[in-house]
Amino acid sequence: MQENYLAKWLNNELTEDELAIFKKSKEYETYRKIVEASDSLAGPDFDMANAQKRLDNKRQQKKGKVIALNPLKRYLRIAAAIALIFGASFFYYTNTLDETVTTQFAERANIILPDASKVLLNADSQVTYSEKSWNHKRNITLKGEAFFKVSKGERFTVTTDGGTVTVLGTQFNVENRKGFFEVSCYEGLVSVQFGQNEKKLPAGQALMVVDGQLRTFETIRRNKPSWLTGESNFKSIPLKFVLDEFQRIFNIEVSTKNLDLSQLFTGSFSNTDKELALQSISVPTGMKFKLKGNKVLFYAEEP
Amino acid sequence: MVKIQALKIGDKNHVCEEEVYAALFDTHSKTIFNYIYYKFGNEEKAYDVVQEAFIKLWENCSKVSPDKAKSYVYTVSNNLYLNVIKAEKVRLKHRQEALNLEYETPEFVMEQREFKDKLEKALQNLPENQRTTFLLNRIDGKKYVEIAELEGVSVKAIEKRIHLALKSLREQIDGI
Known part of the structure; x- marks a missing residue:
C-alpha cells in the first residue's frame, strides 16, 4: 500500500489493485462507516447576514489602528495620564480643524x-x-x-x-x-x-x-x-482643457508644439488605456504625438 | 465616521471596490468561520476571527490584489488566535437524513445513532489539526490543496493528517 493510503482512498486515488486489497481488509467496513457517518455531519450555523452587519459597523467606526501596549506595567499609569492629556488636546484640536x-x-x-x-x-x-x-x-x-x-x-x-x-x-x-x-x-x-x-x-x-x-x-x-465609468468626455471644449485632463488622469507631462490650443475638441478618451486615449485625442484633431516615458509631445506637422 | 479610500484609476477590479470586497466576503467567510470553529469549538470567537480578518483585508485593500485576497484572509485568520484560545468541545449537527427512517428496522436506526455518538466522541479526541483537516474535507467538501492553503502546509502534510485521523477514528471506534 502506498503512503497515506487512507487519504488517497478518500480522494479516489487508489489503484484498482490497491482498492481490492483494501476492501478485503477487516478494517475496511469501519472506515466505510466512518466516512458515511461523517458525511451526514454538518458544521455550525453561520449567520452570514449578521456577520456582514457586524463587519460593516466595525468598518464604519474603524479609524485608527490599535497598537499593543508594552509590558512595562508600572509605567503604564504615567503613560496613560500623559496619553490622556495629549489625546484630549489632540482630539479637541483635530475636531475643530477642517x-x-x-x-x-x-x-x-x-x-x-x-x-x-x-x-x-x-x-x-x-x-x-x-x-x-x-x-x-x-x-x-x-x-x-x-x-x-x-x-x-x-x-x-x-x-x-x-x-x-x-x-x-x-x-x-x-x-x-x-x-x-x-x-x-x-x-x-x-x-x-x-x-x-x-x-x-x-x-x-x-x-x-x-x-x-x-x-x-x-x-x-x-x-x-x-x-466615473472610465472615460473623459468633451463637447466643444478648447484643446488645452482636454490636454490638461489627459495629464491629470495619466500623470503624464504634456507639452505641445505648433498647436492652436483654443481649437474646439469634441469626443472622449479612455481613462484606463493610455495608447487608446492618445489615439482618441490625436486622430480627430489631426495632430501627431510622441510618447517617451512619462512625457508626451503633441505637435502639428509642418505643412 | 468619515471613510476615505484612495483608488488607482483604471483598477476596476480592486479589493477596495465595494463589490469586489463584498464578493470576497460572500465566498470565504463561511469557510473561515467553520475552520476556526473546528479548531476551537467556539462560535463567538469564530465570528470574531471572520470580522477581524476582513477588517484587516479592508485596511490593506490597496495593497492586496483580488487573486491574493483569499490566501491573505486565510493567513490572517490563521495567525489571529493561534495560541490564545482554549479549545472547547466541538459540537456538530446532524444533517436531516434524506433516507426514510421508517423503512429501516429500529435496530438499524439504533445502531446508526450509536455509531454516530462514537464517531463524535472519537472526533473530539483527535488532535486539533487532524480534526480541522478531516472536517473541512468531509463537511465543507474542501480539497486537500485548499486545506493546505488554509493551514499553510504542504498537500502531503494534509494527506498525512487525513490518514492519521481516519486511522485514529477507526481504532477508537473499534475499541483497540
Whole structure:
C-alpha cells in the first residue's frame, strides 16, 4: 500500500489493485462507516447576514489602528495620564480643524460624509469641509472635479473659485479648473452662482463657464458623469482643457508644439488605456504625438 | 465616521471596490468561520476571527490584489488566535437524513445513532489539526490543496493528517 493510503482512498486515488486489497481488509467496513457517518455531519450555523452587519459597523467606526501596549506595567499609569492629556488636546484640536482630502495625478478618492452623502473626487482635486459642524452646516469647498450624491436634508453648498452650487438633495458633478467651471445636474435641482449671475439647473442640464464666458447649456444623456465609468468626455471644449485632463488622469507631462490650443475638441478618451486615449485625442484633431516615458509631445506637422 | 479610500484609476477590479470586497466576503467567510470553529469549538470567537480578518483585508485593500485576497484572509485568520484560545468541545449537527427512517428496522436506526455518538466522541479526541483537516474535507467538501492553503502546509502534510485521523477514528471506534 502506498503512503497515506487512507487519504488517497478518500480522494479516489487508489489503484484498482490497491482498492481490492483494501476492501478485503477487516478494517475496511469501519472506515466505510466512518466516512458515511461523517458525511451526514454538518458544521455550525453561520449567520452570514449578521456577520456582514457586524463587519460593516466595525468598518464604519474603524479609524485608527490599535497598537499593543508594552509590558512595562508600572509605567503604564504615567503613560496613560500623559496619553490622556495629549489625546484630549489632540482630539479637541483635530475636531475643530477642517477635514481635507486631496488626490494627486492618476488618483481618485471615495469619501463618505457624516450624513452618508457621497463624494467621488477625480484626479488632482481637493475638498475641504468641517466634520464637526457638518450636521448643521453642509458646506464643502472644492478645487478640481467631483461628483456629489447628496443625502436629503439641509442646504448643501459647494464653494469653488468659479462659483457656488447650492442644493437640497440630488446628484451632480462640479468641475472647476483654471479658467473652467462646469456643473452638471443628474437628479433634483441645483442652483449655481457665478459672479453676479444665478442659474437654476434642473436634472439633465449642464452649464459651463469658460474664461469668464457662460458658454452652453447641454443636456446630459447619461445618469452619471463619464469619468466615473472610465472615460473623459468633451463637447466643444478648447484643446488645452482636454490636454490638461489627459495629464491629470495619466500623470503624464504634456507639452505641445505648433498647436492652436483654443481649437474646439469634441469626443472622449479612455481613462484606463493610455495608447487608446492618445489615439482618441490625436486622430480627430489631426495632430501627431510622441510618447517617451512619462512625457508626451503633441505637435502639428509642418505643412 | 468619515471613510476615505484612495483608488488607482483604471483598477476596476480592486479589493477596495465595494463589490469586489463584498464578493470576497460572500465566498470565504463561511469557510473561515467553520475552520476556526473546528479548531476551537467556539462560535463567538469564530465570528470574531471572520470580522477581524476582513477588517484587516479592508485596511490593506490597496495593497492586496483580488487573486491574493483569499490566501491573505486565510493567513490572517490563521495567525489571529493561534495560541490564545482554549479549545472547547466541538459540537456538530446532524444533517436531516434524506433516507426514510421508517423503512429501516429500529435496530438499524439504533445502531446508526450509536455509531454516530462514537464517531463524535472519537472526533473530539483527535488532535486539533487532524480534526480541522478531516472536517473541512468531509463537511465543507474542501480539497486537500485548499486545506493546505488554509493551514499553510504542504498537500502531503494534509494527506498525512487525513490518514492519521481516519486511522485514529477507526481504532477508537473499534475499541483497540
